[in-house]
């Protein structure tokens with residue numbers, strides 16, 4: 001499958017079939033914590049980056065087999081709302097397979113565009129992000145396209161809430177000393193209140209991001225922040241323990257990853273090519289292997305390599 005991946009066990013959406021509408025790596029942001037690497041095409045231009053007719057053909061073939069899914073989810077290696085055919089693909093699913101729920105995981109930067117808001121109206125759940133409110137933190141954390149302004153993005157999210165009747169889960173991704181500082185938290189709470197999502201989901205680094213100096217926020221700090229956001233509806237995106245309980249992790253994929261890096265350490269992109277697995281799907285497995293202490297990361301010139309973690313002999 002070229003445009004579909006999974007189904008993958010997702011922390012937020014259960015068993016989810018991924019649909020990738022843009023190639024690696026087209027995005028309107030270049031976040032320092034991005035798990036799929038640096039943005040190579042930083043843009044706000046909407047185009048058919050992946051041909052919609054081919055995506056629809058793949059979806060038709062897959063969904064006609066009546067797979068057991070919680071969601072069909074637009075996400076992937078870049079920003080799905082940049083594909084100008086997003087609405088057409090959502091319409092195809094809703095017209096032909098209305099029993100499948102549709103989710104869109106988006107960086108939320110394009111909802112000031114009325115056409116983008118219109119195209120997502122038939123989705124069931126939207127999962128936009130908002131990590132910063134002040135321009136300076138936004139620039140340092142999300143490294144946006146020069147065409148984007150944070151005030152415009154927030155205004156777009158407020159409009160979206162007025163027009164969209166499904167659920168909105170707003171994610172805030174925290175990086176220590178950048179957006180967990182008091183002044184930014186106050187601004188975030190004030191603006192999130194205006195956006196009025198159904199749920200605020202707090203997240204932090206799960207595995208190495210684009211910039212290796214980016215560290216995760218401690219669980220304790222995330223809990224303090226969750227407390228600060230109350231009485232707004234807030235949760236910390238579930239811990240790895242919950243993820244381990246998801247049954248659809250396939251042991252054989254885990255073993256294939258371990259077998260491969262046993263022979264030679266590899267980057268996520270190497271593994272994705274060798275095992276013919278979508279980067280997002282692979283990331284779920286790497287995240288779990290890191291949680292389980294079975295693999296570790298080493299930094300080399302070509303990027304972050306994953307290798308087997310040897311037990312320490314005493």
Ligand code: SF4
Pocket residue numbers: 027028029030031033034035036039077078079107
């Ligand atoms: S985290 Fe999402 S929004 Fe940020 S650069 Fe990566 S794909 Fe784009």
